[in-house]
Amino acid sequence: MALAKFTPDGILDACAEEVLANGGDVRIADIASRLGAPTGSIYHRFGSRQELLVRLWLRSVGRFHVDYLAAGDQDDPERALLAMAECVVAFSRDHQLDAVAMTLYRHSRLVLTAPESCREDVENINVGIHDRLAVLAERRYEHTTERHRFLVRLAAAESPYGLVRPYLWNSVPASLPEVVVASSRAILALGD
Amino acid sequence: MALAKFTPDGILDACAEEVLANGGDVRIADIASRLGAPTGSIYHRFGSRQELLVRLWLRSVGRFHVDYLAAGDQDDPERALLAMAECVVAFSRDHQLDAVAMTLYRHSRLVLTAPESCREDVENINVGIHDRLAVLAERRYEHTTERHRFLVRLAAAESPYGLVRPYLWNSVPASLPEVVVASSRAILALGD
């Protein structure tokens, strides 16, 4: 087995840099030249441009989920949810390449358009998170309803993500965590 | 002068439908066939695909701004800002095509990449809003600082937009306005 000069992760890294630099319309040739590789080496690892991009998205989302679940791993459900909200901001600040890569697709659309080889991973990527949020909703509220689960999703995920999103391509303001927590707390309070 | 069978607005409409249906990668041929027009008629109105898409974005953002400014046109600054926040949701619910078209670009990037013929419009499109928010920040807070302006922008624009964004492609939940107001109110309160 020859030594691998261009690994899948290395290629994904270059791809991420390209996405940050030039937006979603990444060219294979650009990734290759950024890496000093021939285009053939990229196709040796990934079946198509589509697949490469989806793999990048999956890797970034997966990395985020590690931090996200860790942040929410504490007893008090309110604290856990607010920590998760803050984690969205912290991750975005500390992992810009991944954060930007995550903007490449929306999950709900990707489920329909991902290449066959990634379909299953795309379909499953959110289940752990979804379950965890459901559990936290149960613990945070008595007589948990659909509305409570909705509020939890907004407070712990959609609101914080919406708040950092505009800053992903530059730098995240230092006071954003504070804002995110205030917003999420207020949203959770609507369920009381 | 021959009667215009395919007007610029009609073409933009078809383009918007295409964006909603198939995401940002719109093909000229698809717009044309949706319209029952030859591709030539599209190029008769727009210099390039790029320009067409940017014009669509500009039209949608402009339409939104009309509603947005109207919503904020009231004396009490807190009320005005919260009304603007709600307006983001209402507009997204009532004008799905425009709301989705607005996701085609980020302003800060478009400023750099827009075709020459649109550059100026892109550069200017936000100035009215920017000024208005600055004025409202002055009125809402005593001794207004940069931080206050930051909070105002988050409360009236970025937070509500971030909260509806995930729902743009389907339907906007009925309880979202309530959530948006709670969030924005909490954010504004951070400046007191």
Next chain:
DNA sequence: GGCATACTAGAATATTGATTCTAGAACCTG
């Protein structure tokens, strides 16, 4: 009516960039 203009029509062309192919080098196994 006859000319000029604005538009429709859609085929022909050009371009861009993804993908494939062939060759060769590096390494591992037995």
Next chain:
DNA sequence: CAGGTTCTAGAATCAATATTCTAGTATGCC
């Protein structure tokens, strides 16, 4: 070391689609 496998290399091919071109048609104006 011979054979097999994995990988690099980069040129050649292919496909998709944006754009251009030429012709034809309707309309308004003088």
